[in-house]
Amino acid sequence: MLCDFTEGVETVSFLNLADPLQPDLPGPPPALPPYNLSVAGADGPPVDGEGYRVIESGSWHNHFPGDTRIKIDYSKLISFYDTSLFPSLQEARRNQTRLKHRLDTLSTADAQVFEARLAEVLQQDSARHSANEVDWQSLFKVIQNRYAERLELLHYILNSTIISDDHPTVLKRAHGHVRGMLLPYILQSAVPVEAGSISSQPLNHSWAAPVFELCATTHIKHLQIDPDISHALTHSERLLLASVKGVSKEICRVLVGIWAEGKEKNLETSKDLLLQWKASVENLMAWLDWTLWVRCRPACTYEVVFFRSSQHRQFIHSPLN
Secondary structure (H helix, E strand, C coil): CCCCCCCCCCCCCCCCCCCCCCCCCCCCCCCCCCCCCEEECCCECCCCCHHHHHHHHHHCCCCCCCCCCCCCCHHHCCCCCCCCCCHHHHHHHCCCCHHHCCCCCCCHHHHHHHHHHHHHHHHCCCCCCHHHCCCHHHHHHHHHHHHHHHHHHHHHHHCCCCCCCCHHHHHHHHHHHHHHHHHHHCCCCCCCCCCCCCCCCCCCCHHHHHHHHHHHHCCCHHHHHCHHHHCCCCHHHHHHHHHHHHHHHHHHHHHHHHHHHHHHCCCCCCCHHHHHHHHHHHHHHHHHCCHHHCCCCCCCCCCEECEECCCCEECCCCCCC
């Protein structure tokens, strides 16, 4: 957040730019089309229009690593998802997708907390010992790289059929995929007590607890056991650590649960597992709500243009988004 444009910023130029609404060609400008779903070049604006360029240039930085000219200081991050600071926002986000989250329910008290917290982080000394610095961006990327595409593939496998006589094949493919994801954490001693059971009652997964523990803590264990690091973490970094810990725990809870059930039950006869695993994976992905999954399915072609007529705002989607 740049609060003072007179400090640390140099003027590159002051230009009297041409009116973007004034056409280069002679004659009156074309009338704007109605807001509806249309194909560019038919009754919609061309994909090289001025409004499109704004969205296009912003979309270049949608994904990792974002705008590389900007270096984020995660030690001073303020998150409106921090429920300890902004509890008034929590209820309005319930059962809402991330794209619908807003700040209009922020209470006066929470707004004052934000102002106080902002003043606090701006006064913090940015000079920190290099040995104590945590590369949060890389840590987040490691978690997403490890699971994002694999969870999508698992979801695809489980949705390849819902009601079919060949459900054992789907279950076995899904279980093998999950096992591959967990291989770095599966100990030789992790063996189910009731291997091969086809009981409909929930089985005890305690034998798989060490696998879950390794899966959920491997990437962050050093941040928790090293006193030099843990004591030097700021409030913002403790929030980030809690976030990574919670995400890792939930991912591993679902994956290890699927793997353990597949080991305990007979996949040839446990048809109900297909719906259970599908629901578990879909709930997990909805809860994670990662930006990597926010895209058209299938991807839009260059010819597709969308308009949002309800709010009278033009939204143009391209494969770059």
